[in-house]
Amino acid sequence: MDTEDIELSEEEEEITAETVLKTLQIAWQNERLAPEILPHRNDMVECMLGQIQHMERNINKLPKTDLRASIHQMELNRIKYIICNYLKTRLDKIEKYCISIVNDEKQRIESGSNYLTVSEFRYAQEYLLNMENHLKSTVLNHVPGNMQSFEMNKMAIYPNLQSHIFLKANDTINGIILEDLLGDHDEEIDLEEGSQHILQYKPVAELVKNGKVQLV
C-alpha cells in the first residue's frame, strides 16, 4: 500500500505514517483472527487519526480534479474503514464475552496490564449491567423464588482458545509446548523466522500479544 509521498515534506513524518499504518494493519488482522480479545493499540489508533487530519488538510489544498486528490481520498477512506472495523471487532468481542472479559480485566487492571482502554472497559461494564437488568426485569423477577439468580458463571461465554489459526513467525522462537489433551505426548516445537504454520491458538497466545508472531 503506497502512502504519502509528495505532500509530506519531512522524511521523519513519512516513515512514521507508514509504520503506523503497517502496525495498525497488523493489529487489525490479529484482532479479527484471534478468538479472544487482544491488548488494545489505542496509541496507534490515535496516531493514525491525527495523520488522517493532516492528510485531509493536504487533500483540500489540491484542485478537485487532480488525480492525486482522488487517489488520496480513496486511501483515506480505506484507512478510516480499517480503524472503524478494528474498533468494531473489539466491541463485538466485548459484547460476546462480556462476563469473562469484565472479570479478567478487573484482575488485569490491578496488575497494570489491561487489555481494554478506559472507554472500552466502561462500555463493557455498562453493557453487562444493562443486560443483567433486562434479563432480570423481563424474566428472572417473575419466575419462582430460587430460580431468580442471575448466574454469572453459567451465563458467561468463554472464547474458544483451542481454535486453530494460521500464523507467521516474525522471529525465531524456540520451545513452544503443544499440549496433547487426549494423550500424554506433549510436543515441543521451534518456529523459524518467516515460517508459516497452522496451530492451536492457546500455545501461541502470548506470542501474538507481544508481537513475535502474526496471524494471517
Added chain:
Amino acid sequence: MFGEKVIELIKEAERNRGTLDQFNDETIRQIIEEMHVLFKLNMNDANSTTENKSLWTTVQVRHSALERNKRCLLAYLYNRMNKIKTLRWEFGSVLPPDVRELLSDGEYDWFSKYSTNLATYMRSLGEDIGYHGIDLTENLRPPKSLYIEVLCVSDHGKFELEDGDVIMLKKNTRHFLPASECQTLIRKGILQQIV
C-alpha cells in the same frame, strides 16, 4: 407435558435467523406460569419427601424442567438481544415504527440504554486529539470506489452534501455522488446502489 412450550419459543427464534419476530409475550407468560405450577408442586412434594423417598425422582424431574425452562427463556431473550443489536447498527438509534412494534417495552428500554452506551463510547473516541468521536456505524463496509451511482426509490426531499450542494431526492432520479455521503441513505433504503 412441561418443557414443550419453551421449545416452541426456541424454534421460533431459530426459524428466522436473520429477522426479528414479534415479542412473544403470551408464550413467555404461559411458560412462567408453568414454572410457578411446577415450583408449587415441587414445594409440596419436597416437604413431604422426608417421609416418602420415592417422590425424590419426581422432584428431580420437575426441578430439571424448571432449570430447562429458565435456560431456554434466557436463551430466547439473548437471541433477540443479538438481533436487536444489529438493528442499532443498521437503522441508527431511531427505529422505524413497524420495527418498534416487534420489541416489547422491556426490550425497547434495553435498546435505548444500549444505544446510549454505544453513543457514549463512540463520542469518547479520539477525544484526546480533538476529534468529536467517530461514528463507527458509518464505515461498515469496505469502500470500493470514491463515487457511486444511486437510484432514488422514494421521495426524500432535499439532501445536503458536505461541500454545500443541495440535491433533491425524488423518486426515479439517478445521482452520482461520493460514496461516504450515501451510506446512511442506502442503509435506510431510500437510495439504492446501481451496479
Added chain:
Amino acid sequence: MFIEDIRNDFYNVVLGNRVLLLVHYDVDAICACKILQDLFKCDNISYTLVPVGGISELKSAYDENNEEIKYVVLVNCGGTIDLVDILQPEEDVVFFVLDSHKPTDICNVYSDGQVRLIYKDDEENIPNFDDIFRDEEEEEEEEQEGREALEAVIERRRTRKAWEERRHTLMFNYTQFSYYGKPSSCVVLELAVRVSRVDAGVLWGAAVGGSAQAALAVRPPARRLLDMEPLQRHVAAASRGDDQRYAQVVVDKDLNLPLYRWWSVESALRHAPLIAPLLKLHTASGNARVRQLLADMGFPLQQARQAYRSMDVELRRSLLSSLEGVAPRHQLPPPAHTALLLRRAHAPPVPALDAVYAIMALIEHESIPREEGFQLALASLQVCGENDSLKQGIAAAKKSLEAVARMSQSTLASRGLMLAGPFNYFIVQEGATESLSLRGPLWLGEAARWAARAGGSRRPLLASSPLSDGRCLLLGIPPRFDQEPRNLFGAAFEQAAAKSGASVSLDYVDTSVVSLPIAQRAQFLDALTALLA
C-alpha cells in the same frame, strides 16, 4: 451560441462540478446518456439524472433540481424551445444542449453564452442575426423639422416593413419543417474519442443510437450514411486491436428483420416493418404470399415456424442469401443491410436494430411506468454481464410489434384508413386491445409508418390513439418518409390548434406529436384539413 471545441468548451468546463442531466424519453437520448454517464463516472463528475417526457416535465424537473447547480446538460430536449424564456434560470446557470430535434430555436442560437449548443449541423440554414433581430433603439430618433423629417420617417417605416416581411419569410422557411439532425449519441461518441475513452460500451451506445434514426426513418438515407461513417471507422479501429475481447462491436451484413434471432422466421417476416406491410397481410391473399415467399426461399413451413435457435443449422446459414434472392421476385426491398452487432463470448450476437426495438418497448411499455422503463433501458445497454433488461425488452418488443402489425392489418382490412382531403388518417379505437401498446409516440409512429407502407398511396398520414383520461395522441408522418423525413405537421398543428380552439397540448419535444381531448379531435382535424388544403 454554438461551442467550437467539444472537449475544451464542454467537457473541461463541467469537470469538477456537479451537473444536472435532463434526458428525453427516446432511444437516441438514452444511448447518448449512457455514454455520457460512463465518461462522467471515469472523471468523478457528480451528476443528477432526471428523465423528462415533455416541455412541462422539463420545466418541473429543472425547478426541482436546480439548487446550487451551475451546469445543466440537456439531451434531445430543449433545443427547439426558448430555454431562457421557459425555464427562467438564474444568471450564472449554463445550459449545454445536445438536441437532435431541429430546427433549433433562434433564441438558443443567438444566446450570449447562457445556452450553449454542443453540435452545429451544417444542414440547418440558420438565418443571420441581423435578419432576425433588429436594434429597436434605432427607431427612436429625434424629431427633425419639416418635410425632410416626414420623408425620413416614411423611409424608415418602409425599410422597417420590408425588413419585417423578410424576417417573416425567413422564419417561416426556417420553422416550417421539423426534422432530425445528427444523432446525439454519435456526437457524444466524438467526445469520447477526443478524451480517449472509447471502448465497446461507448461504441455500442453510439451504434444503437445511430440505428434508431434508421429504424424510425427520421433521417434521409444519404445523411444516415454520413452519420454512421465515423462510427464504423472507430469500430474498425477498435477491432484491429487485440481480438480476445469479451464484447466487441462489429460491422456485418445482416437481415433487416428486427428480432429474428429471438423469434421464428415466419413471425419475423410477418412483423418486419420494412417487409411485412408489402406482403399485404391484411388481404385474403396475404397468408398465401407469406407461404409462397417461404417456399421460394426453400424453407419448409414447419422449420420457419420454429424458434430461430432450434431451426436447422443449414437453413439458418442460408437465410440471408435465400431471402436476398427471392426479394426482387416478390417486389420486396433488399432485405439485407450493413448492420452493427454486439458480439459477446457467451451469448448470440445482438444486432443494434434489436436493441433499438427493445429500448422502445421498455420506455413505452403496457404495464411498466415510464420512469422504471427508463432505468431498465439504461441497464439494457450494458455490454458485460447477464443482461436481463435486454431480454425483458426484447420480449416486450415482440409483443409491441405484434400489436402494431395487428392494428395496422385490422385498420386496413376494415377500411379504417380514411381519406380527409390532403391527408389520410386512422384512429385506434378506445378499448381495442392494442391501444395499450400504442399509447406512446414511438410505437404509434411505427404503426403509422406500417399503415402508410401497406396502404400504398403516398400521402401524409395521421394516426391517433387513446390515452388515459379522455385524451388522445395525434401524430403525423410525411409522405415518402423514408426518403424525405422533413415533417411539416409541427407547424401545421400549431396553427390548426389556434384556429380550431381545441385545447391541444403542444407539450411534446417532437412537434409532430400532440395530444388533445378526444371530443375535440374531429374539429381539430377539420381545421387541419382546411389549413392544408
